[in-house]
Amino acid sequence: MAFPQDIRQASVIAYCQNPLPDNILSRYGKRVIRISDQQVVKWGPDVTIEEAENQRIAYELVDSRIVRIPRVYDFFCDEQGRGYIVMELINGKVIDPLEELGAVEKVAGVLDYFATLQRATPGSLCKGPCRGLLFPDTEDLVFKSPDEMEKWFNSRLLSHNPKLSFQGCDFVLCHLDLAPRNILWQEDGSLCLIDWASAGYYPRLFEFCVQWIIEGKDGRFNSLLLAKMNPLSAQEMAQKESIMCFWRNIQKYPL
Numbered sequence: 669m670a671f672p673q674d675i676r677q678a679s680v681i682a683y684c685q686n687p688l689p690d691n692i693l694s695r696y697g698k699r700v701i702r703i704s705d706q707q708v709v710k711w712g713p714d715v716t717i718e719e720a721e722n723q724r725i726a727y728e729l730v731d732s733r734i735v736r737i738p739r740v741y742d743f744f745c746d747e748q749g750r751g752y753i754v755m756e757l758i759n760g761k762v763i764d765p766l767e768e769l770g771a772v773e774k775v776a777g778v779l780d781y782f783a784t785l786q787r788a789t790p791g792s793l794c795k796g797p798c799r800g801l802l803f804p805d806t807e808d809l810v811f812k813s814p815d816e817m818e819k820w821f822n823s824r825l826l827s828h829n830p831k832l833s834f835q836g837c838d839f840v841l842c843h844l845d846l847a848p849r850n851i852l853w854q855e856d857g858s859l860c861l862i863d864w865a866s867a868g869y870y871p872r873l874f875e876f877c878v879q880w881i882i883e884g885k886d887g888r889f890n891s892l893l894l895a896k897m898n899p900l901s902a903q904e905m906a907q908k909e910s911i912m913c914f915w916r917n918i919q920k921y922p923l
Contacts, residue, residue: 715751719865721794736860760852765887776896782841792868800844800866829913839869
């Protein structure tokens with residue numbers, strides 16, 4: 669079923685409620701729907717304008733010869749507050765489990781490239797609230813400086829936990845939701861990254877910590893990726909225990 673390029677928002681909303689089975693692209697429910705030969709919609713109660721803006725900025729920022737990102741065309745909400753991101757359809761396949769070493773090396777190479785993209789202040793790409801595994805959903809966190817982020821993290825550490833320091837730290841582009849389900853593989857072996865809700869400029873350590881926290885949740889992928897990522901420096905590794913203690917301290921429920 670093809671839709672015109674100037675499809676109205678009401679038509680998108682109506683179609684997402686009752687799509688043709690062949691147009692449901694997500695393996696995790698009716699969250700990604702093909703609405704034309706060129707466009708898909710990601711929708712749901714947790715799809716936000718910040719995610720759409722993060723992805724739009726990432727699309728403009730990164731070199732598409734290294735990693736592709738779907739172009740964002742529109743964002744809107746319905747009367748129930750559910751968000752809809754209309755974006756470019758990029759044909760590709762999800763490989764899950766993802767355990768082939770050559771493929772994992774390509775993902776690690778993308779992270780090496782991301783580490784060359786830096787910003788002076790930490791936070792999400794769109795400078796909105798920080799989201800993802802390392803941040804509680806109950807707080808809309810926007811950091812104005814490295815000192816502010818350092819103070820916030822240390823306030824969540826117990827007295828016997830080692831304190832964090834972000835002084836002199838590089839804040840690099842981090843995806844923070846790398847998993848096989850978020851990687852689309854093209855026929856030529858290149859890859860496309862989706863789901864940019866957690867992305868921002870953070871210490872490179874954060875990308876490692878997310879993989880340590882979820883290690884084993886995606887089969888061997890997390891361990892293999894950690895082994896292929898450019899190793900952390902001694903100074904960066906010295907902060908690992910603090911971040912992991914912080915994460916355990918903010919948990920209310922098991923992962």
